Amino acid sequence: MMTVVSVNRIPSNRTATRAATPAQGIPVLPAVDINYGTVTFFTPSGHHSHWSAEPGLLVDALAQAVRSPQWIPEIGTLVITVAETGVRSGRRLGFKLQAF
Template sequence: MTMTATSVNRIRRPIRAQQQAQRPEGIPVLPAVDVNLGSVTFFTPSGHHLYWSAEPAELVNSLAQAVRPAQWIPEIGTLVVTVAQTGLRAGRRLGFRLAAH
């Protein structure tokens, strides 16, 4: 009786795909922005959050052009807004760093 060993080659994903796989998941939120004070407030399953943005006007403009709900990524303190972009089916993700208020 003869045994044959077979090896299986694993397909390596490109580095970009690995980075995307490691991207933290966001929590969908509906932020309210005070352009004059720069305050940003929203609710998540863990409760009410109040932050400050250095770019409130840009954030409001991005939210007005958003193609999907904004995502709060608490691990990096960033609100991500996805806007339409020619040539990018998934849109362009814009990140706004928020500071504790």
């Protein structure tokens, strides 16, 4: 099933439009321990501690970030937007984090 959204029309089924919208992230400032792979940050709901299998890549992406990292709790992913030539909005990199 394909959903088409036009900017000039009001969608007839608003529920279907909301379901097609990607999950919104929560802006965070993560602290990463490269040796242990731990990632910690605060959100409005409190303190979060997670583990990353790729802490070095995560730190490199954070160093090149052009926007605040976004935590998407529904899928347990930290999204970092980095600059990319020819792409005005940048490239979004997702890092799946494991809770512990």
